[in-house]
Structures are given as structure tokens and as C-alpha cells.
Amino acid sequence: MTARALSVVLPLLMAPLAFAVIHRVKARFAGRQGKPLMQIYRDIRKCLGKGATLSRTTTWLFRAGPTINLAATLAALSFVPLGGLPAAVSFPGDIFVFAYLLAMGRFFTIMAALDTGSSFEGMGASREAVYSCLAEPMLFLALLALARHSGDLSLSGMLAAVSAGSWLTGAPVLALVTVALFLILLAENCRVPFDDPTTHLELTMIHEVMVLDHGGPDFAFIEYAQTLKLWIFAAVATSLLLPAASGSLVWDALWGLAGVFAAAAAVGVTESVMARLRLTRVPPLLAAAGAFAALALILVGG
């Protein structure tokens, strides 16, 4: 019970910190000191304390977007195990509910962006919709490969079934799935090489441009949901790499946290060593993720 609660409470508390790790790694690569690790918490608190400026063009859809997105991300989080800790909720077939909850959040984020009538936000919304449409089948292929590998159709179950022993026998499968999941993590969280969250030109953004008009508590919701989403994908991807469950609550939790922060650091390294791809080159990269997942599926065999 405590373990299940921990796999939700830890991300709720520490997801922004994982995000801060990315910033810190990128700053160090660039030879800068970087902002304090706790700055992101202060930013969120500052936004929560502010009033709001709403566009005259917008309706309830604009205000509903961040709220629904945060609720959907929180619900999706409840399916995600953390290292050796089981997820709060788990049942066979939950992978589909998990993916569709994230899609629900995305739908309303897109609608909120379109509600402003801004061309920039329309552009971002269009790209977000297209890339997630291409990423979703790849995610399902990767998860199906794990399902076939483990004989379990729940997210917790298929990740828990991966042990050190299964890396000895099925290393190619697991490695391919991990790479595919890492690529999907970058795409779903709008990181380099799919999108550059720190760019300063609206025309080239995807996620950041969709939320240009949000401010105050709405923006706090968006930021927080974004850190949670990164946590979700990082936890799923690294559960494969850290297969051991010791049985001790503390060690499992620490083990899981180490995995998530390592994944965040890996994102930071990726962002530092490569540039964003041209937008037309994104679909082939996503197709490559799909190809890895499909290859993994075939390697699992019969």
C-alpha cells in the first residue's frame, strides 16, 4: 500500500526537480552555472499566486485546457510504476487507458490553443496534433512488444516482469524497446530534436507556442503537468533499464528516483549535443522509433 502511494506521491513532489535537472545539465554543458534547482518550484508558486489576463477572443475552452490536461496527466500518472515500486492502479489492458488519458489532455490543450485565434498557436497546435498522431502508434507497438515479452497486458505487470535475467536472454528486444521509448519520450515532451523548448522565435516552437496566451494559475497548471508528463515517460523508459526490485521500500524508491533523474540527465545531454531537426525530418525519426519497436516485436518471436 505504502509502495503504491509512494509511486504517486514522489512524482507529485519531485517531478519539477527532474525538470530542473535537464536545465542544470544543459547549463553545465554550455559552461554556465545554471539557475538554482529549486527555481522551478518558485516559478510555479509565483504563477499560482498571480491573477490572469485572458484574451477577449477566448471562451471556456481556453480556461478548461490547462485544467483538463493536468487532471488527465495526474490520472495517467496513477498507472506508472517507479522502479521497483508498483503503480497506484494496475489492471490488464491499462496501457490503452493510460495512452488515451494523455491524448485527452492533448486534445483540450490543442483546443485551448485554437481558442485564442492566434496564428502562432494554431501553428503549434497543428504540429502537436500531427506529431502525437505519429508517435502514438509507435508507443503502442513498443508496449505490445513488452506485453508479448512478459505475457502481461498491464503497464506495471509488463515492466515488473523485466528482470536482470530477461536482459540476459532478451537483451536485443529490451534494448530496442528502450531506444524506441526514449525517442517517444523526446517527441511527447517536445524536447530536442523534435522541438526546442528554449527557442525564442514563436514560429519554430511547438509546445511553448501553444501556451503563449496562458498566464497565472493556468500557466502553473501547464508547467506542472509538463513536468509530470516528463516523469511519466522517464519512469516507464528507465524501468526497463533498472530491472531489479529489492523488496525494500527505501531502496526501490531510491533506485526508481535514480532512474528518472538519469533519464532527465540523458535528455539534457541530448539537448546539448544536437540541434533541433527540421520539422519535415521529424516524421522519419518517429518512423524510426516505430521501426525499432516493430523489430523488437518480431524478435520476441513466438
Add this chain to the structure above:
Amino acid sequence: MPLYLTALFVLLATALAALASGRGRAANLVGPLGCLAGCGLGLFAAVSALTAPVPPVLRLPWSVPYGAISLTIDPLSALFLLPVFILGAAAALYGKGYLSGLAGKRHLGAHWFFFCLMVLGMALTVCAANAVFFLVSWEIMSLAPFFLICLHHEEDRVRTAARTYLFAAHLGTAFLMAFFLILGHLAGSMEFSAMARVAPDVLGPYAPALFFLALAGFGVKAGIVPLHVWLPEAHPAAPSHVSAFMSGALIKAGVYGVLRSLTLLGPLAPWMGQTLLAIGILTGVLGLLAGLGQGELKRFLAFSSIENMGIIFLGLGLGVLAAATGHPGPALFALSGLLFHVINHALLKGLLFFGAGSVLHAVGHGFMERLGGLSKRMPFTAGACVLAGAAISGLPPGNAFFGELLIYVGGGLAAMDMPLTDAVWAWTGVAGLAFIGGLSVIGFTRACGMVFSGEPRTADAVNAHDPDPLMRAAMWSLGLLALGAALAAPFLFTAMLPAARLLLAGQSTVLPVLPSEVVNPETLLTAAASLTFGAAALALILAFARSRLLAGRSVRSHGTWDCGYIRPAPRMQYTASSYAEPMTVLFRRLLGEKRRFTPPEGLFPATGTSRFATETPDRVKDDFFAPLFSAVLTACDALKRFQHGNLNLYILYLLATLVILLAIALGFAA
């Protein structure tokens, strides 16, 4: 059965009474009220038949050769009666409001006559248990919409659409006649029950031909690619309540037909499942990709209906493949999922067509590039359309999600259990369904965002308003039913199961009590429903928290952020075609998008000299059917030599035909 027959008689009486009450308001009162009463009774009959332990049966002699008035309401029939009567009633309610401005200008008596006939025809079609009787009902159901589409017959595009519909409907029926004649010949009877008993070794050699005949004949009605060409023409041309019924219910007759013919074709084979699965993915993906290129709201909705037919066929393909390879558990999941999706799509697409109808009613057209900002002017319609659009994209906690979830889990279980060669198909199915879902999100965010969000792009949209109470009531009823279907998903699954079992009754494998030992469907649906509705409740709590946070603080209004530009104008908003551009560019080869571009010339180009336009044609229609039909016409020209108007020669033809027939008959006798 008595209740069902009463419903049919009420519908028939309403049809005649509407015809007798003339062109005006009287007909617009008698028609909808009678239709509502008939459909209400029918709904009770359908629900009681669904729960009946033994299917109600009626068999009366009929003077038509090989025919009999033979009706059976088994679980499969009862399930398909639900969309017929629900949408019949809702469309009658909506249509009364929609047509009230046309009283006297159009012959509303005739309109309601054909409307009742269409509902009646479909109610008979899904219950007919004799092939001759089935074909007669099928024709009633198929002919009536032609007259309904023609309401605005003075418009050229409406006449073209109605003609395309008529051609398609009849070509489909031709395949069905061949199908039933061959099957009836093998069975020695035109009763479905006799056809189902044909020994597998007798049926075997004919099975592939029969399968493809049924697929072609019923597929035209269902709108599967490449037989879908009539659908995007007919739906926008018809008045919206008729489009709602056609899209929600009528095209499901095609699905029903395929399902029913599968029960007649003996043991299912893996290739059947693979064919259906491939068609499903093709229909779903191509339907939506083509839909993304459409600028008109109802035309886009028509393409979305094609996509949903794709989902249904995808589920069917997965189910048949799993059943044929000895995996009844996943099969039951996929089949009950597709049946659930039939109901879900009916409710949501009906609602969306009503919403589109309200936009058309208020603005006069549905061209997305000329609309915008309607959610301020018609908040009810906008809310209904956005929520229905999210739900039909399969997003939780919408009702369509639970149907798709069953298909997904069926596919997932099949992908885990099957040997590699079959599992590849299941993986393709799951990935295909995910891709279709993503495309649907693009399509519906685009349609809703362009029409309802932002600022009005032209003056057309400025004076729009929500529809009258009657039309709103129709939309409320479908919306609440959709919500109810989502909340009651676990119970509805139990109601679907008998029909899904019926589809597998002819298989040799032993059916498990529940679909799978690995996954309990009822637990799955209950858990999924509580979690996703929990997420919705959480959203409400967060919204409350947000409003508490903002209470007492400054909340200001301002223009949308325009990056410092001084004079933003509504025309600068992102357009529907730009929104879909990344996808249409990615698949440009496939879609055959046409671009017309006149670039600006000189250093100071004059206003209005440069132009840019894109158009996404229906390639199946333009590159396949159009050449085919013109070739047929050219070939028919050759026959004109025999059609010269000389009466004497015509009589000679008759005589020659008689002599030849006589010779053949005598030859056989000898």
C-alpha cells in the same frame, strides 16, 4: 414481437397520414409526432428482444416466389434496431424544427412519408430472415433516402449527389442478389436458417466468391474504401436530420449485412479476417486523411463516418482472425467492441450532424475557412460539438472510448497469444487503430477549432445563434444517451455479448463463459470507467480550485498575443487547410492534393493579383470510378445500333427472344 409490429404499423400509418396532410405545417406535425411514437414503441421492442431468452419469430406466407414474411429478432438484430429507433426519434424531433421554415415551400408531406419509410425499411431489413423479404426491405430502405436527399433539388450538387447515391445503392444490391441467389441455390431455400445449415463441404468452394460478393454489396452501403464514393457526396447534400440518420443508422445496415452473411458462410477462415482487417485500416486511415483536406463541415463529418466504418471493420477483422485461429477470448473482445462502437458512433455522429445542421441553419453554409468564433454566438452547439468531437475521437471518458478499448484489448491479447505470422496482423490492427485515433484528433480539433474558436473570419458568422428548443432537445437526448452509454459501459458489454456469441456460433472452438481468463472485460470496463470519470471529476475539482485562486485577484481582458503586431485582423487566423498541412504534405502522393498558385509579381504587387488554392479530390472517384463509368457509357453506345426506334424490329426482338427461350426450355425438358 407484437410491440415491434405495432411500431412498424405506426410508422406506416404515419407515412400515409403525412402524405395525405399536404405540403405544409400539418405534415410537419403529423410526420415527426408519428415517427416519434413509432420509434419509441420500437425502442421498447428492441430492448425487450435484446433481453428475451428466446428470439421472437414471425413467419407468414407470401405470394412472392421463394419469399416469406419471415422475421426474427435475435440479439444481433435487436442490437441494430437500437440505432434505427434512437436516431429515427431524434432525427424526427430535430427535423421538425429544421423544416419548420420550409413549410409550404417544399412538399413536407412527401418528405416525412419517405422518412418514415426509410426508418421502416431499415427496421425490417435488420430483422428479415428470408432473403427475398430481406432484399425487398433493403430496397425500401435504399430508395427512400434518394427522395430525402433531393429536398433542395434545384441545386445542381444536390441532384448530382442524389444520382450518385442511387447508382451506388443499386450496384450494391446487384452484388447482394447474386450473393443470395447462389447461397439460396446451395441451401435449396431462401430462409436464412436453411442457408446457415448448408454443409461446409458443399459451401467450401463457393465461400471465397460469396464472401467477396457480400463484402462488395454490403460494403457499398457501409462506405468502405474504395466503395465509399457516394457517402461524401450524399451526406452534405441531404438535410441535416437525414444526414444524421443516414450516417448514424443507415450505413450500419452495411455492417449488419456483413455480420449476418458471416453467420451464413460457415466456418470462418483466417484470410477473411485478414481481408476485413486490411479493409478496416485502409478505410479508417484513408477516410480521415481525405477528410483532412475537406473545407466543408458536413463533408468532413461524412469522411469521419467512413473512418468509423474503418474502426468497425478493423474490429471485425481482428475478431474473425482470432476466431478462425482458435482464440475465442480475444475474438469476443474485438467483436463486442465493434458492436459497442456501432451504437456509440450512431449516438455521436447523430449529435455531430445535428450540430453541423445548426451551424448551417444559423449561417447558411459550413465552409470552415469562412467561419470562426461561433462558440460565443452559439455556445450550446459549440459545447455539444467539441465534446462529441472529443468523444468520437475515442477519448475517455467518452462512450466511443470503451468500444475502442475492447477492440484494443482484443488486439492486445491476440498479439500476445498468437503465433508470429498471425500476431503481425494483430499488431498492425492495434497500431492502425492508434493512428486512426490520432488522425481523428487532428480532424476534430481542426473542424471544431476553425468553426467555433477564434474570431469570425467573414461577416457570415457574425449573426449566428443557437437553434430552436426542439432541435436543442434532439441534441440533448443524443448527448445524454452517449453519456449514459459511457457510464453504463460494463452493463452494455453484457448486453453486447449474446450478439458477439451469435457471430461465433458456427465455429468449432468451444466458447469460454467470459471472453478471457487473462482479462475480465467487466472488471476492465469498470476500472477504466471509474478511472476516466475520476479524471473528469478531478478536472472539475481543479477548475474549482482555479476559480478560488483567481477570486479577488485581477482578471483582465486583453487581445490575443500577436507578437507586437499593431493591426491583427480575423483573416490572419490560422486556416483549416494550414492546420492540416503537415499531414496533407506527408501524404500528398496518396491524396493527390491539387495546388493552384499565382505568385505575386514585381516589387510592389497589386492587391488581388496573387492567389493560392488547394483542393483534395476523391482519387478513387476521379481515377477509378469516373473512367470506369465513362468506359461503360462508351460501351453502351455500341448497343444504340439496336435501339433505333423501329417498332417492327422491336417486335421481332421479342419474338426472337421467345423462340430462343422456348428452345432452351424444350432442350432442358428433353
